[in-house]
Amino acid sequence: MSAEEKNIKLTRRDFVRKGIQFSILGGIGVMAGGLLPKLVGQEYVWQIDTKKCTHCGRCATSCIKTPSAVKCFHAFDMCGYCDLCGGYFRQGVKNLNTGAENQLCPTAAITRQFIEEPFFEYHIQKDLCIGCAKCVKGCEAFGNGSLQLQVDQSICDNCNECSIARDCPSNAISRVPSGKSYLMQGINWKNET
Amino acid sequence: MKKSIYILFFILSAIFAFQSFPVNAENRFPKPEFEQGHIQPETITPSPRLLLLEYLDVAVLITALSLISYFILKKRSRKLVFWTSVFSVLYFGFYREGCVCSIGAIQNVTLALFKDDYHIPLTAFLFFIIPLIYTLLFGRTFCAGICPLGALQDIVGLKPMPIEAWLEKVLGIFPFIYLGLAVLFAATGTDFVICRYDPFVGFFRLDASFTMFMIGGLFLIAGVFIARPYCRFLCPYGALLNIISRFSFKHMTITPETCINCRLCENACPYGAINMPVQLKEKEKTETVVRRYILLSIMVPIFIFTGGFLASNFSSGFAHVNPKVKLAKELKNNTNYGMGEKEALEITAFRSSGQSMDELNLEVAKIEKEFYLGSWILGGFTGLVFGLMLISLTVFKYHPDYSPNKATCHSCARCMEFCPVKPGVL
Numbered sequence: 001m002s003a004e005e006k007n008i009k010l011t012r013r014d015f016v017r018k019g020i021q022f023s024i025l026g027g028i029g030v031m032a033g034g035l036l037p038k039l040v041g042q043e044y045v046w047q048i049d050t051k052k053c054t055h056c057g058r059c060a061t062s063c064i065k066t067p068s069a070v071k072c073f074h075a076f077d078m079c080g081y082c083d084l085c086g087g088y089f090r091q092g093v094k095n096l097n098t099g100a101e102n103q104l105c106p107t108a109a110i111t112r113q114f115i116e117e118p119f120f121e122y123h124i125q126k127d128l129c130i131g132c133a134k135c136v137k138g139c140e141a142f143g144n145g146s147l148q149l150q151v152d153q154s155i156c157d158n159c160n161e162c163s164i165a166r167d168c169p170s171n172a173i174s175r176v177p178s179g180k181s182y183l184m185q186g187i188n189w190k191n192e193t
Numbered sequence: 194m195k196k197s198i199y200i201l202f203f204i205l206s207a208i209f210a211f212q213s214f215p216v217n218a219e220n221r222f223p224k225p226e227f228e229q230g231h232i233q234p235e236t237i238t239p240s241p242r243l244l245l246l247e248y249l250d251v252a253v254l255i256t257a258l259s260l261i262s263y264f265i266l267k268k269r270s271r272k273l274v275f276w277t278s279v280f281s282v283l284y285f286g287f288y289r290e291g292c293v294c295s296i297g298a299i300q301n302v303t304l305a306l307f308k309d310d311y312h313i314p315l316t317a318f319l320f321f322i323i324p325l326i327y328t329l330l331f332g333r334t335f336c337a338g339i340c341p342l343g344a345l346q347d348i349v350g351l352k353p354m355p356i357e358a359w360l361e362k363v364l365g366i367f368p369f370i371y372l373g374l375a376v377l378f379a380a381t382g383t384d385f386v387i388c389r390y391d392p393f394v395g396f397f398r399l400d401a402s403f404t405m406f407m408i409g410g411l412f413l414i415a416g417v418f419i420a421r422p423y424c425r426f427l428c429p430y431g432a433l434l435n436i437i438s439r440f441s442f443k444h445m446t447i448t449p450e451t452c453i454n455c456r457l458c459e460n461a462c463p464y465g466a467i468n469m470p471v472q473l474k475e476k477e478k479t480e481t482v483v484r485r486y487i488l489l490s491i492m493v494p495i496f497i498f499t500g501g502f503l504a505s506n507f508s509s510g511f512a513h514v515n516p517k518v519k520l521a522k523e524l525k526n527n528t529n530y531g532m533g534e535k536e537a538l539e540i541t542a543f544r545s546s547g548q549s550m551d552e553l554n555l556e557v558a559k560i561e562k563e564f565y566l567g568s569w570i571l572g573g574f575t576g577l578v579f580g581l582m583l584i585s586l587t588v589f590k591y592h593p594d595y596s597p598n599k600a601t602c603h604s605c606a607r608c609m610e611f612c613p614v615k616p617g618v619l
Contacts, residue, residue, distance in 0.1 A: 020440045024329055028322060031302070038305050038312050045241050054545070056538045066400045076233045080222025115231045123234075144221055154239035157290060160297050160317065161385040166516065170542035175312070178241055 044175040046162045050148045050184050052172035055133040055140065059149055062167040063131070069155040070131035070164065072109070072124050073184065078146035081119035086142025087135035088112055088122055104134050126152065150184055247316045250293065253284060254323055257339050262331040264606070265445050269616075271606040278338035278347050286341035291394040295320045295340065296430040297387050299372070300379035307380040324430075328437045332444040336424060336434060337604040342393050343428075346421040347605060349413050353420035353463030361465055362582060364426040365601070369578040372429035373571040381563050383515040392423060420463035424603065435600045444599050447608045449616040452594030459595070461608040466601040468592045485587060493580035497573045504572025505565060512564040521557040524550065 048059075048070065059070035083096060088110050093102045098112055109128035113121045124147075131149060139147040151173075165173035227233075257277060264273040285294065293314075298321035305313035324335035336343045356364075371387075378384045388394070392409040395401020401409060415422050424431050438444070447458050447467065454470060461467070512518045520539050523530055530537035543553070597608070 017440060021329065021442060024437055024440060025326075028325060031306075032318075032322065035302070035305055035313060035318060039315050039318055043241075043244060043247075043314060044312050052546075054538070054542050056542075058538070064398065064400070073236055073238070075236055077224070077236075078220075079224070081225045082222055116227060116229050119225050119227065119231075121231075121234075142221075150238075152239055153241035156241065157292050158241065158314075159292060160301055160388055163389070166384065169538040170546060 043178045045153055045158055045178040046151050046156060046165065046173055047176045048148075048150050049172045049174065050150070052170045053133075053136075053149055054170045054172070055137040055149070056169055057133050058167050058169070059164050060130050060132040062164040064159065064163050065155060065157065067129070068131040068164075069152055069157070070149055071126055071129045071152045071155075072131065072133070072135055073148050073150045074122060074124050075146045075148060075184065076121075078144045079122070080144050080146075081115065081121060082143060083118050083120055084142075085112070085120065085122060085139070087139035087147045089138075091138075104138055106130070106132060106134065110135060122147075148184055153178075247314075250285075250289060251316055251319045251323070254320065254339070257281065258323065258327045258335060261338050262327065262334045265334055265337060265604050266331060266443060269445075269449060269606065269609045271610050274338050274606045275348075278344035281339050281341050281344040282348065284341075285339070286345060286393075286397045291341060291391065291397040292388075293317050293320050294342070295324050295335070296342065296428060297385065297391070299429060299433070300375055300385045300387060303376050303379040304382065308382055311382075325433065325437060328434045328441060330442050332441045332599060332604050333431075333434050333438045333602065334445075334604050336431060337606065340424075340430075341397065342391070343421060343424050343603070345393055345396075346413070346416045346423060347603075349416045350420040350463055351417050354418050355460070355465055356419065358465070361425075362586070366575075366578055366582060367426050368428055368432035368435070370575050371427055372432045373574050375429050377511065377564075377567045377571050378514065381512075381515065381560060381567060383560075387429060421603065425464060425601070438602070439600050441599060445597060445602070445604050445606065445609075447595055447597060448612045448614045449609075450614050452596070453614060454594055455613060456595075457613060458608045458611040461611040462597075462602075463605075463607065464601060464603055466598040466603070467608060468590070468596050468598050470592050470594050471590070473591060474589060489580075489584055489587070492583070493577065496576035496580040498576070500572035500574070500576025500579070501569040502572065504568040504575070508565045508568035509561070511568060512561045515560055515564075517553070518557050518560055521553050524553075 060068050063069050088104060089096065089102050090104050095102065100108065103110070107128045107130055109125045109130075111123045111125065113123065115121050133149050136147045136149050139145055162173055165171075257280070261274060261277045264270055264277065285291070293316050298317045301313050301317040302321050304311050305318075324339070327335055338344050338347065375385075375387045378386050390405075390408075392405065392412045395405045395409055412423050458467060459469070513522065516539075520543060522528075523537070524540065524543070529540060597604075
């Protein structure tokens with residue numbers, strides 16, 4: 001009698017255990033099913049909406065990467081090739097030459113190259129750029145706005161939650177489908193092959 | 194006539210060709226036409242990390258989990274577990290820089306469940322779910338040496354000291370509170386606190402801020418004497434695995450055969466996760482049992498309600514973490530983020546965004562409502578965990594011999610080395 005009782009008790013315990021095990025499995029399954037519509041489809045990446053960007057300079061410091069994954073991109077298509085470039089030179093500069101005292105960029109990441117009278121071309125050196133937006137501000141204020149801040153996808157870790165997005169005062173950073181950045185002006189976004 | 198149509202067509206197409214140039218760009222200086230044939234370079238837009246590599250991470254996770262489960266349950270080898278930990282620290286830690294990780298993925302899943310416009314990355318979802326399934330099958334083998342945070346602490350833990358049982362129980366509540374807080378902040382779309390306050394990710398990326406470096410360093414130094422302080426007393430994913438592991442299909446055992454009660458493994462576990470053998474106790478009087486049962490069934494609802502009430506009082510404090518709520522408050526009180534004369538960037542950006550104060554207030558009211566409800570749930574959950582902890586202390590569990598505590602055992606396989614019984618001997 002007592003052995004039989006024990007036997008019944010054990011099976012009941014096993015039954016409860018099995019029930020919990022399979023309800024955990026079922027719970028995971030239900031969650032996966034519920035999230036399925038959000039799982040299929042595009043991968044998303046962080047991007048700056050350059051129209052919303054206020055060039056506050058927080059991108060340089062808020063990113064978890066040092067230096068920041070946000071870099072200055074130059075949309076050559078929009079550039080006026082100015083001699084007096086608002087993004088290259090400090091305000092009130094006397095000589096328009098490449099002297100360090102004349103440059104706006106704190107890391108001298110912009111190179112100035114003579115093309116022909118009176119045009120100059122400006123290139124950004126990615127490994128020097130820290131994303132401080134000083135040149136972007138200058139170009140926006142005095143030029144065509146061809147210098148723009150953007151997240152460099154090859155550096156960005158695609159964090160769960162972009163720590164710059166959280167600090168961004170103008171909500172300019174959001175997730176967009178990868179390979180489809182409509183957020184920059186003057187650049188046909190296409191992935192480097 | 195036909196010729197004029199051609200001309201018109203030509204002009205129109207020329208206009209449209211120029212129209213493809215963004216209209217809203219400030220075109221102060223027209224694009225130059227180069228006479229000496231200079232070709233304008235194209236802007237390089239680097240592509241993100243290959244999707245294939247992301248899936249490789251998932252494949253590595255599955256392989257590593259299968260291997261470590263095999264090492265623990267079948268090979269019963271601490272050495273192999275140790276080397277898997279080293280691999281995890283190197284791969285998931287230093288190579289992948291601690292991102293994507295299962296602990297942080299809790300927040301992705303929460304955000305995806307609560308916010309419709311958020312698309313969760315497939316890798317984050319898989320990193321959340323795969324260790325859960327493995328834990329249900331084999332116990333916390335993920336904690337043993339796959340989680341880079343756990344593996345790092347496990348390698349550091351050289352001189353573990355036992356902790357008083359009551360202290361261990363009390364500190365063991367914190368992971369659940371942390372889990373609740375992380376879910377609250379993620380569900381309201383406020384912040385990913387687990388990632389922000391991850392103590393070791395700064396080491397993996399080699400660029401921790403001073404505060405986080407100090408916190409991480411403290412955890413590591415404490416980890417030499419108190420085994421895995423983060424895993425045991427903070428890790429929110431560990432709280433989930435703690436629950437699931439109790440019901441695992443299989444779990445590691447200390448001895449390969451039957452326990453001979455030799456007491457050699459008694460002090461082997463650095464986590465205090467070995468159930469000591471207990472004698473069968475005398476049957477309690479029915480009266481005492483019933484009285485205790487009634488007392489507990491009254492106390493648990495009281496704990497839940499008190500917890501909810503207390504936490505709801507802090508709801509405005511929680512909500513203040515949300516940047517939008519903070520902005521509204523700063524605007525209302527005219528405090529300007531304590532910036533003094535110069536207008537704070539947030540306020541400048543808000544003014545230029547064209548959003549009206551009423552719209553912002555409406556949005557903030559909604560967020561604050563979410564936080565109020567969320568705080569009640571968080572507090573109630575904490576009360577429930579506290580109540581269940583008390584119940585678990587009163588429930589008598591019979592153990593005839595030494596066995597791992599399935600909830601808190603990290604499956605590190607240290608205790609196996611102490612067992613003198615070899616497979617096939619008895």
